[in-house]
Amino acid sequence: MTAVAVNSRAADLWRSTPVRVLKVLFLIGLLIAVPPLIDSPYITRIFVSAVMLGVLAAIFDLMIGYAGLINFGYAGFTAVGAYTAALGTFHYGVSPWAGLLTGGLATAFIGLVTGVISLRLRGLYVALLTFFVGEAIRFSISNAPEFTRGMLGLSVRPFPELLGIDFGRGNLLAYYYLLLLLAAAIMLLLNWLVRSRYGLAFEAIREDQLATQSLGLNTTKYKLYNFTIASFLAGVMGAFYAYYLGILSPSPEEFGVYRTVEILTITYVGGRGTLWGSLFAAFLLIGLQEYFRSIGPWRLVIYGSLLIFVMLFARRGLSSFKKYLW
Amino acid sequence: MGLEVKNIVAGYTREVPILNGVNLVAKDGQVTVILGPNGAGKSTLLKTIYGYLTPQAGEVFHDGKRIENLKPNQMLREGIAYLLQGHSIFPRMTVEENLELGGWIMRDDEKRMKAALQQVYERFPRLKEKRSFLAGILSGGEQRMLEIARLTMTEPRTILLDEPSVGLMPSLVDEVYEEIRKLKEARYTILMVDQNVRKSMSIADYVYALALGENRYEGPKAEMEQRLDDIVREWI
Amino acid sequence: MDLSLLLDPYILTEVLVQGSVRGAMYALMAAGLSLIFGIMGVNNFSHGELFMLGTYVMFFVTVILGWPWPLGIALAAAVLFFFGMFLERTLIDTLRRKAGRDWVLDAFILTIGMLVVMQNLALISFGSERRGVTGLISGVLVWGPVIVSYERLMILGVASAVGLALWAFIRFSSLGKAIRAASQNPEAAQTLGINIRSIYTITFGIGAGLAGLAGGLLISIYPAYPTVGFEPVIKSLACVILGGLGNVPGAILAAMLLGIIEAYSAFFMSAGWQNVITAGLVVLILIVRPSGLFSSSKVERA
Numbered sequence: 106m107t108a109v110a111v112n113s114r115a116a117d118l119w120r121s122t123p124v125r126v127l128k129v130l131f132l133i134g135l136l137i138a139v140p141p142l143i144d145s146p147y148i149t150r151i152f153v154s155a156v157m158l159g160v161l162a163a164i165f166d167l168m169i170g171y172a173g174l175i176n177f178g179y180a181g182f183t184a185v186g187a188y189t190a191a192l193g194t195f196h197y198g199v200s201p202w203a204g205l206l207t208g209g210l211a212t213a214f215i216g217l218v219t220g221v222i223s224l225r226l227r228g229l230y231v232a233l234l235t236f237f238v239g240e241a242i243r244f245s246i247s248n249a250p251e252f253t254r255g256m257l258g259l260s261v262r263p264f265p266e267l268l269g270i271d272f273g274r275g276n277l278l279a280y281y282y283l284l285l286l287l288a289a290a291i292m293l294l295l296n297w298l299v300r301s302r303y304g305l306a307f308e309a310i311r312e313d314q315l316a317t318q319s320l321g322l323n324t325t326k327y328k329l330y331n332f333t334i335a336s337f338l339a340g341v342m343g344a345f346y347a348y349y350l351g352i353l354s355p356s357p358e359e360f361g362v363y364r365t366v367e368i369l370t371i372t373y374v375g376g377r378g379t380l381w382g383s384l385f386a387a388f389l390l391i392g393l394q395e396y397f398r399s400i401g402p403w404r405l406v407i408y409g410s411l412l413i414f415v416m417l418f419a420r421r422g423l424s425s426f427k428k429y430l431w
Numbered sequence: 432m433g434l435e436v437k438n439i440v441a442g443y444t445r446e447v448p449i450l451n452g453v454n455l456v457a458k459d460g461q462v463t464v465i466l467g468p469n470g471a472g473k474s475t476l477l478k479t480i481y482g483y484l485t486p487q488a489g490e491v492f493h494d495g496k497r498i499e500n501l502k503p504n505q506m507l508r509e510g511i512a513y514l515l516q517g518h519s520i521f522p523r524m525t526v527e528e529n530l531e532l533g534g535w536i537m538r539d540d541e542k543r544m545k546a547a548l549q550q551v552y553e554r555f556p557r558l559k560e561k562r563s564f565l566a567g568i569l570s571g572g573e574q575r576m577l578e579i580a581r582l583t584m585t586e587p588r589t590i591l592l593d594e595p596s597v598g599l600m601p602s603l604v605d606e607v608y609e610e611i612r613k614l615k616e617a618r619y620t621i622l623m624v625d626q627n628v629r630k631s632m633s634i635a636d637y638v639y640a641l642a643l644g645e646n647r648y649e650g651p652k653a654e655m656e657q658r659l660d661d662i663v664r665e666w667i
Numbered sequence: 668m669d670l671s672l673l674l675d676p677y678i679l680t681e682v683l684v685q686g687s688v689r690g691a692m693y694a695l696m697a698a699g700l701s702l703i704f705g706i707m708g709v710n711n712f713s714h715g716e717l718f719m720l721g722t723y724v725m726f727f728v729t730v731i732l733g734w735p736w737p738l739g740i741a742l743a744a745a746v747l748f749f750f751g752m753f754l755e756r757t758l759i760d761t762l763r764r765k766a767g768r769d770w771v772l773d774a775f776i777l778t779i780g781m782l783v784v785m786q787n788l789a790l791i792s793f794g795s796e797r798r799g800v801t802g803l804i805s806g807v808l809v810w811g812p813v814i815v816s817y818e819r820l821m822i823l824g825v826a827s828a829v830g831l832a833l834w835a836f837i838r839f840s841s842l843g844k845a846i847r848a849a850s851q852n853p854e855a856a857q858t859l860g861i862n863i864r865s866i867y868t869i870t871f872g873i874g875a876g877l878a879g880l881a882g883g884l885l886i887s888i889y890p891a892y893p894t895v896g897f898e899p900v901i902k903s904l905a906c907v908i909l910g911g912l913g914n915v916p917g918a919i920l921a922a923m924l925l926g927i928i929e930a931y932s933a934f935f936m937s938a939g940w941q942n943v944i945t946a947g948l949v950v951l952i953l954i955v956r957p958s959g960l961f962s963s964s965k966v967e968r969a
Contacts, residue, residue, distance in 0.1 A: 175772065222954045228772045229710055233908060234953045240901070241946035248939045357897075366779055373776065402787040409783030416777045417761050481858070507860040519855035521848045531841075532848050536860040538841045581859070 125431065140281055149277045151395055153284055153349065157342060159387030160288045162371035163380045164338045167295055169369075170378030171304060172331040173311035174223075175232035178239020180364035182336055184355060186212040186343025188246060188253060191261040191353055196252075201264045201348050205287075208344025209337045215242070216336020220329045239365065246355040259353045280349050287345060291338050295380055298334070307331055308378075370412045376424030385423055432494050433459040433620050434480070434511075434589055439489035439499075441479040448487060449475045451644040457589070457622040457637075462615050464631045465624045467641035468666035473624040474516060476641070477593050480622075481506055481513045493589065507536050512587040516594045520574050520581075522567030526558055529566050533581030547584045554613070555580045572603035579610050583619075590614065592623040596630060608634060628663065632656060642666075677812045682930045688819045690926025691826035692885055694919040696899045697906035698833060699877030701918035704907055706850040706870045708771050709759060712778040714903055715896025716785035717875045721747050721882020722891035723789070726798045729886075736803045740825075743883030744876045751875020754781065755868045763867075782896075790893040799890025818887060825884055829877070830919055837915070846870055901942070905949050911959020920961050 118124060136156070140149045161183065168174045176182065189211035190204030199207065219238050223231045247255045264272035264283070272279050298304055306327040309317040318324050347353055357363055371390055375382030390408065397404040415422050434457040442448035449472045457463040465473045478484050480491050482503045491499040493509055506513065521529050530551055534544045552559035558580055561569065566577060575595065582590055595611065596604040608630055614621060615634065625631040632638065638655040640648040640662050648655070648662055655662070700714045711717075721743040728739035758781065759774060766773045806817045837843040848856040849866040857863050881899070882889070889895050906925060910917030925948070929941050952960065 173769075175775075222950070226953060226957055228769070229775060230908075230953060230957060232772070232775060233710070233904060234950060236904075237946040237949045237953075241943055241950065244939060244943045244946065248937070248943065366783060369776070369779070402790045405787040406784050406791070409780045409787065412780035413758065413777060413784065416773055416780065417758070417765065420766070420773075503857045504860050504862045506858070513858045515855055515858060519852060519858070521851040521855065523851055524844070524847060528844055532844060532856070532859055532861075535841075535845065 120431070128431070136285060137282075141278055146277055149281055151391060153277070153281050155388045155391040156281075156284055156288050156384075157346065158368060158371055158391065159384035160291055161339060161342055162368050162375065162383035162387055163292060163295055164335050164342070165368050165372045166375070166377060166380055166383050167298070167307075167335045168331060169372065170376075170380075171299055171307040171311060172328060173228060174328065174332060175228065175235070176239075176332075176335070177232040177236040177362070177365060177369075178219075178242070179235070179339065179368060180360045180362070181239025181242035182212050182215060182339050183343035183346065183364075184242055184246060184360035185215050186340030187347035187353055187360075188259070188355075189340070190344035191259055191347040192253065194262050195259060201262060202267070204348065205341050205344045208347070209341040212340025212343065213333050213337035216339075217329060217333045219336075220332035224325055224328065236362065240361065243355045243357070243360050246360075253355070256354050256356065261347050261351050261353060263351065264348055274351060284345065284349075287341065291341070292380070292384075294338070299380065303327065303330060367408070370408050373415050374411055374422045376422035376427075379422075379424045379427075382422055382424045382427075389423070433457050433461075434463075434622060435492040436476070436480065437490045437492070439476070439479055439486045439491065441475060441484050441486040441489075443475075443484070445487065449644050450479065450486075452489070453641065453644065454646055455622075455639055457620055459588075459620050460618045461636040462611075462621045462623065462634055463637045463639065464635040465622070465639050465641060466628055466631070466662070467647070470643075471641040472644040473641060474593055475644075477513070477591050477622070477624055481511070481591060507585055507587065510585075510588040511591065512582040512585065512589070513591045514578055514582055514593055514595060516597065518574070519578050520566040520569075522565065524566060525563050526566055526569070526577055527562040529577055530558070530581055530584060533584035536585060547586070551580045551584060554583075571599055572606050575599065575603070575607050576610060579607070579614070583614070587619070589620040589622065592621060592625070594625055595623070596625055596627045604630060628659070632659065678934055680811070681813050682927060682934070684813050684815055685819075685933075686927030686930035687923065688815070688823050688926070689930055690923035691823045692881070692888070692922075693902045693906055693926055694830060694922035695826040695877065695881040695884065697903040697910075697918045697922050698830065698915060699874035699881070700900075700903040701907045701910065701915045702833075702877070703871055703874035705912065705915060706846055707759075707867050709774045709778070709871075710771075710904075711871075711874065712775060712900065713782040713785060714778075714874075714878055715898075715900030716782050716789075717747055717751065717878035717896075718882040718889075718899045719789060719891070719893065719896040720750065720785070721879030722886055722889060722895055723793065723798075723882075724879065725883035725886045726800070726891040730798070730800060739886075740880060740883035744880035747879025747882075748872045748876030750879075752868050752872035754875070755871035759871065760864060760867065786893050786896070793891075793893065795893060797890040797892040797895075800887055802887045822884060829880065833877070834916070842869070901945070905945050908949050909952050909960055911961050914959060914961060917959055917961035921959075924960075 140152050165176065165179055168176050186208035190201070190208035193199035193204050193207050194201055219235060223234050226234060246253050249255065250257060253259060263274055266272060270279050299307070306317075306322060309322065310324050310327060314324055371386045372383050374390065375384070375386030393407060394404045397407065419425055436453060436455040439450050439453045440448050441450045453472070453476060455463070455465070455476070465476065467473050475484065479486050479499070482501050482505070486499050489499070490497055493511060496509070498506070498509055501509065503513070521532065524532070527548070530548060531544065534547050537543050537547070552562070555576060557573065558577060561573070566574065569577065592611070595607050599607060604627065611621070611623070611634060623631055632652065632655070635652045637651055638649065639646065642665070648658065696718065699717070700711060703709055703711050724743040724746050725739045728734050728742050729736050758777060762774055762777050763770055802816070802818050804817050804821055808815050808817060808820060837847060845856065845861045846866055849861060849863055853863050889899070902925070906918045906922040909925065910919070910921035925945065928944065928948070932941055932944055
């Protein structure tokens with residue numbers, strides 16, 4: 106057989122369904138097995154960050170990649186989830202498990218309201234509006250220290266014991282696996298959503314809103330669905346973050362535009378409209394960040410340069426490589 | 432002399448050429464009209480001549496000089512002016528400012544600019560009346576007038592007209608064609624595309640009919656007028 | 668809180684004066700952003716970093732080199748003018764040629780990347796200490812109950828002069844007319860011999876130069892440090908949105924309004940809440956009148 110024939114045979118095999126299943130299982134296996142095997146809190150924290158930011162980026166992708174909506178106040182939205190959950194526990198003794206839900210619901214509400222007021226606006230203005238909404242949220246939290254403790258910091262109780270698993274601050278792995286479960290649920294939901302008729306509607310709206318409207322599709326309804334669901338999920342992640350981190354403060358790096366830019370970069374580098382690309386990009390970027398941690402601000406220069414590079418030369422991000430690996 | 436197009440192959444994407452080897456000569460001082468059904472490539476041809484599209488093959492000559500690789504903003508210096516399809520006035524600038532911009536390439540030559548403005552105002556007294564008005568509030572016909580007047584500021588030799596009568600009421604179409612007739616009398620070389628077959632034929636010296644991006648028929652006006660019915664029937 | 672204070676004439680006078688100075692500051696910051704936004708449609712989110720670089724140039728020229736401060740301001744403007752043209756030609760122009768329909772949104776994201784790179788390169792190169800000057804000119808003017816420093820008056824004066832010069836340039840110079848033409852109908856402008864690419868590059872340069880000028884002029888209020896651009900870009904964005912798309916005079920008016928509102932609220936609440944008010948105003952305008960307060964046209968926003 107010629108070399109070419111062998112190569113294309115191998116390529117076909119590489120792309121076949123059983124092999125793909127194996128690839129997925131392999132990656133899941135890595136996610137599950139690596140942190141306990143390496144048994145280093147430092148590495149586990151990195152994995153937590155990567156998964157969390159990856160999922161947040163995937164949710165962001167639902168908005169920008171599928172409906173063309175830029176939520177430039179995204180970090181502020183996660184702050185709503187985080188603070189609703191934390192304050193509920195702090196002031197009213199709400200259980201952290203319920204806090205995940207309340208965080209999600211509160212953020213969904215904010216998302217719905219923001220969605221409604223942004224209906225008349227075009228892409229760029231949605232970005233600007235959400236930017237100011239996000240910053241307004243953050244500033245409001247800062248300026249009400251009697252209730253939120255503002256920049257002084259709000260301490261958050263960890264999850265209480267569940268099914269015999271101890272969620273004290275020392276047991277990082279418990280948090281990691283809890284996160285993996287949340288992440289799996291969210292990713293599967295997102296995946297189902299974009300493959301459903303909702304996803305079709307989202308993409309149609311992204312491509313040409315006017316045409317979609319003229320086809321009789323209620324673009325308002327679908328834009329609001331998209332935004333509200335994304336906000337809910339982001340709020341849940343925000344709530345998890347609160348309980349995981351243990352202490353919250355509304356600084357720009359945590360809940361301001363810098364965080365939004367970080368997540369946005371992950372989404373763009375992973376490839377808009379791909380969902381899973383965000384996870385890969387998150388691991389890539391968090392990995393790079395840790396590797397270059399010693400060189401401080403240079404890692405942010407790399408982030409920014411990557412974003413510029415992607416916008417100019419690799420508009421579909423990492424997903425351009427998908428054809429080689431998947 | 433005049434404009435010569437040889438074997439132009441051009442399109443918006445490489446795979447789908449709209450023009451498949453078009454040939455054309457627009458003789459000096461004459462009105463050459465391009466007819467054809469929709470999609471025949473008439474506007475594409477004008478855009479390629481003017482440099483908005485780069486041809487995949489073929490050449491364009493103006494007064495003997497090859498111009499197919501020049502950009503639109505170099506065309507005026509070659510003496511070719513282009514009337515864009517649709518609105519091309521600057522709505523939030525005055526009539527006079529619009530005209531001044533027509534003379535952009537000679538903006539450093541104050542004398543020449545003044546003379547050109549004066550000449551335009553003589554030819555188009557209605558524009559002189561409204562010189563300080565914002566162009567956007569002029570009527571449709573007046574705006575078209577302004578566009579044509581603006582074209583003449585630099586005294587180009589050749590004028591490309593892309594659908595000059597589109598979107599205008601019949602009475603205004605007559606006015607516009609009156610202006611084109613005056614341009615013809617002033618010995619400009621005119622290459623024109625227009626949906627209004629009857630009107631454009633009335634003013635033509637030579638006519639080309641395109642179909643599917645290729646030359647189909649051509650001939651002097653008288654000859655083409657007789658065959659017009661047959662030609663148009665083909666389009667349907 | 669004593670409600671009668673709200674209408675106290677002394678407070679109102681003070682507010683008017685301080686508010687005008689603030690407004691002039693914001694107007695100068697916003698002018699560059701509004702110009703670029705209006706002519707090119709690009710919302711340059713790295714505008715604050717251009718301001719920041721202006722502060723560094725000013726610091727370098729006046730403190731390190733010891734040259735007179737008017738020269739510092741001029742150099743800040745000039746350096747940023749050329750740097751802005753460089754950025755436009757290498758980055759934004761490239762994006763425009765590659766991206767399709769949605770290039771405006773993509774340009775916004777691109778400028779975010781530029782922001783991150785510029786800010787952190789500044790951090791690496793210069794460190795995070797604030798480098799400023801206490802004042803360019805000293806002394807205060809006492810006018811009845813109102814005390815204004817000469818410095819702030821000078822800022823008001825220079826900002827007004829620059830605003831006037833910008834207006835005259837856009838309105839009367841041939842380049843200014845070409846820039847306006849390019850924003851109203853780029854295709855038509857091109858057929859008249861105007862090189863649109865060059866227009867965009869120069870416009871961006873002018874916008875950047877204005878940001879640099881602002882950074883130089885306001886050095887005593889905004890010293891040079893890597894993240895100093897955050898507030899200017901937020902204020903500028905607010906003014907541009909409040910004033911209306913591409914409406915440079917509108918943005919300037921909005922700036923004055925914002926300055927006065929902020930000065931007024933500074934009397935009654937802590938500084939932190941002013942940002943919430945600014946943000947709230949922007950959100951309100953976007954809901955109620957997206958085309959901006961001073962825009963005559965009903966710009967299509969949805």
